[in-house]
Amino acid sequence: MAHAEKVFKVKNGKKTTKYTWRCRYKRPDGSFGSEPGFPTRKLAEDWGDRQEAAIKEGRWIDPELSRKKFGVFVHEWMAAQKPRGRTTMNRWARLEGHILPRWKDAPLVSINWFDVEAWARTLTCARSTTKDCVQLMSRIMNGAVDARHLIVNPMAGRRLTGLPADPAKKKADEDQVATPEAVLELSRRLGPVYGLHIVTDAFTGLRYEELVGLHRDNTLLERRQKYDGGVFTCPIIRVDGDTGVLAEYDVRDEEGKRKAFRGLEPPKNDKSGRDVDVPPFLAVLLEKHLAEWPHEFVFTTLSGKWWWRSHWHTILRPAADGREARPKARGNAVKEGWEPIMPGLTMRDLRHTHDTWQEQIGVRPVLGYEQMGHKYPGIKGTYRHPTPPMRQDRLDGLQALYERAMSNLGWTSIWES
Incomplete structure (x- = not known):
């Protein structure tokens, strides 16, 4: 049973006549715990009785753990x-x-x-x-x-109110969604290797890490789906858990030291692992690229190394934002001046672009969610499934966007031979 002990105060190394009470109580393991600072014996004993009652009922929280920083x-x-x-x-x-x-x-x-x-x-x-x-x-x-450090989380179920105005400026819609013409112009500027990154991102909606982690063995596979007495087929890009997607982040050791990691990991969730249907024009471009590309992964540096985000940023930014001409100098090649195409454009904006295009061309939501790697909300996500006509309509719509943009630009091919 819990009991109380006097604890005399000490001043200048000498015990005084003033004291408080300390509770002693039996812990679950049979050892005795203590809690000091009570002004009276009764308060100390009552507190101890409550601890032992909580221990017997299995709801006790160690006061020392609750005071952990x-x-x-x-x-x-x-x-x-x-x-x-x-x-x-x-x-x-x-x-x-x-x-x-x-x-x-x-x-x-x-x-x-x-x-x-x-x-x-x-x-x-x-x-x-x-x-x-x-x-x-x-x-x-x-x-x-x-972990039984606290009885209850005082923050559970609470909602923030009264936050100040957001200092971060949100991009306008027109800054997040590129036109097909802008995508093609940017792709031509970057050339057939790096430019294909841009075209593929905009016309498939792949995440950046899915794009740069894409293995050639998962590119231009075939979807086969029975329909109308025959078989519907189309080329696909597969995002799966075997090859994975490229992850880039900092890893900490036990001492808290950071080290950069870059390697393959499984997709972020079940819905992210998917087959993305590829429109005809893009299938032709990818087939030609793979025939000439010597490396294992489809979108890498010219030497076959995975892109660092920061490195790819130095490729994308001047192409989208424009740059000043630079004359030839020792150690530096001449660079032509570039006019801006879409300042501030990011790879994430190209993913926004693709999903917006899907809405524009009337892609059925159940298919649009699937192709983006998102979970279709509600019970309908269980009962509704994409069909071959839905898939064909999407592919036709994306092909039409490409062909109309090429016509508007007066081009017969993206990259000049």
Whole structure:
């Protein structure tokens, strides 16, 4: 049974007559725990009785664990998680950039929604980043509940309100969606090797990591689907879990040191593993590229190495944004001046572009979701399935976009021979 002991205060190394009470109680393992600082015997004994009752009922939380610092528990929680590498990197970016500077030394039990919401309103990052930070904190606090450090997560089910205006400027629609003509002009500017990256991204909607991790063995396979007494066929690009997609992120060792990782990982979820139907013109371009391309992966540097995002950025930016002419100089080749085609264009914008084109040409939602690697929402995602006529309509629509753009540009081929 819990009992109380006097704890005399010490001043200048000598025990005084003033004292508080310390509770002694039996822990689940049979050892005795203690909790100091009670002003009276009764309060100490009552507190101890509550602990022993909670222990008997299986709902006891160790007070020492509840006082663990948030920053210490973060490292325990992160070590227990096994998400994709880039997700881990993004979580550490949120933690080190925003969360830990404020909450690192806070005891878990001291964190409450009032303080968290007030802190969130002071952040000057984008609203989406602020929400990500709060959601991540809540997940960590859920982990503290699951690890029996806390009885309840005070952040569970709470919603942020009163956030300041978002300082991040959102791109206008016209800056996120390219015209087919702009895609082809950019592709011609980059040439038949790098330009094919752009065309393929815009006309298939592949994610950047799916595109740069595409193996030639998964390119121009054939879809075969029974229909109308025959078989519907079309060329496809396969995103699967065997070859995987290219991942690029920072890995931390046990001491917290970072090392860049670049390698193949499975797709991010079940829906991301898919077969993407390829329109006829793109199938011809890919077939020609593969016949001449000596490397294992379809979209790499000229030497066959995987692209770093930052390296590809240096290729895309001047092509999209334009550049000034540079005369020939020692160590530098001459460069012609380029007018802007679509300043600020990114590979993610090309994925936006493809899905917007799908809507424009009337692709059925169940097929559009499948081709983008998204889950069709609701019960209809279980009952509805793409059919060959739906697929053919999509391919015809994408082919028509290409042919109309080529006609508008007055071109007979994207790359001049």
